[in-house]
Amino acid sequence: MNRTDRPAACSDFLDVFSDFVDGTLPPDRKGEIHAHLDCCEGCLRHLAAYRRGVMALKASERDVDPATFWAALERRLWTEGNLAGGRADDSRIGAGWRHPAVAVAVAACFAVVVFFAGMWGDHALHDARSTGDDRPVVVRASAFGERPLVVESEPIPVATMNGRAARAPDERRNLPAEPAVEPDVESARVVRASLDVPPAGSGEAVGEIDRDAEAAYVASLERELAAWEAIERTRESLPRNGLRGAWSGSRVSDDGWVAPVRLGNAGVRTLQANGPVTPWTLEAAISLP
């Protein structure tokens, strides 16, 4: 029953429903409401439904695995540099990184990442060639403090969704520069690989969706997924010498919009593309234990 269907006494009850539930009504008002509930089955059901619903909602609260949550958070704090510098004395975080053997391992990991990034780059370029578009795409792999490595310039596909073109790749030339710092393997804690994903079919859906464009957009996501999987394979290739790193990733659009991608030890589980209309760069950071 809706409020408008109810008699005046019921409307009064609904007006103070929140206060009644909280138990903050003055005693005399509370007495009036109780008297009304004694004779109004509809309001009594309303109250009972509310209480039962809230109880069920509270019961549906799910636990979080503290170890997994902290591990992922710690990784992100490391990746984003929040735990650098003065926090190195924390025994829980990053102990042992200054050991020369670990530094060597980091360098080895970087080599593996670049190798796989190159392999994926070839795949992406192969796809791009098939479109016949003559605009350039940059596939790059980079590491701390090193300039992006331009592998090749090739055409990329640009699709439209509802007539709105994805941003032309020419506009991507002003990608944020890598930080101009010298690689410091002594303090390096992550290896970073960046892959530019061609913005095939990215766009904004307004009103009716152009199904072809939508398919192209989904196809671009599939290719992105393939890129993440390549990074995951890279991580899997690392357990030699007792190293098996975890990794986290982000999609960074060229206007600075950053979307973390949920990854981790379980591999690529869910890739949520929250519809950026601009091209984006994939960044994965592999941190070693």
Next chain:
Amino acid sequence: MSATKVRRKEQVDEVEEARLTDSELVVRFLDGETRRFQELVDRYERRMVNFIQRSIGDRQRAEDLAQETFIRVYRHIHRFDTSKKFSTWIYTIASNLAKNELRNRSRSPLVLFQTLTSSWDDDHRPLQFEDSSMSPDDLFRKRHLQDLVEKAAEQLPPHHREVFILREMEGKSYEEIAEITDTQLGTVKSRLNRARNRFAEIIGPWLE
């Protein structure tokens, strides 16, 4: 140190940890006790994930945003006024992130991609055990009811849902809700009354 002494020290630490207020943990963290940050995370991770999940309706994204909340806490903790409530501060951050998420979604299409890679073996999946004391029928009804109430909460307008969750699920006072949502006390009260009535109206027929 003997094992007994170590255990006793751990017990003392646990008791001390439980005694410390959030603000005291912040102060100790700023004084260089870095492990205090994890204690803050331990206290709030479950609440943050569930609060954000109920605001945006997506568990995995909620976990990402809960982590983002803690990253922001970490970055700006030196600016936190310890005379104020830490919980209000962290809920404000989480609330703003949830609002941004909903705003971004409304601006652009949401595409969810789910895949299991070959590397995702069963060993990596968190195990969840059912309550063995419940019969399958009870279990089904319980799950069904939980689905229904979650759907009912999702049907509330976002600004009504937010105050409803903060009040009913998080147990916040009206004043705290006003601060977290950056709204007037009167607005909080009216939104909460509408949200509660609407929730009962939605859920009522489903329970009959």
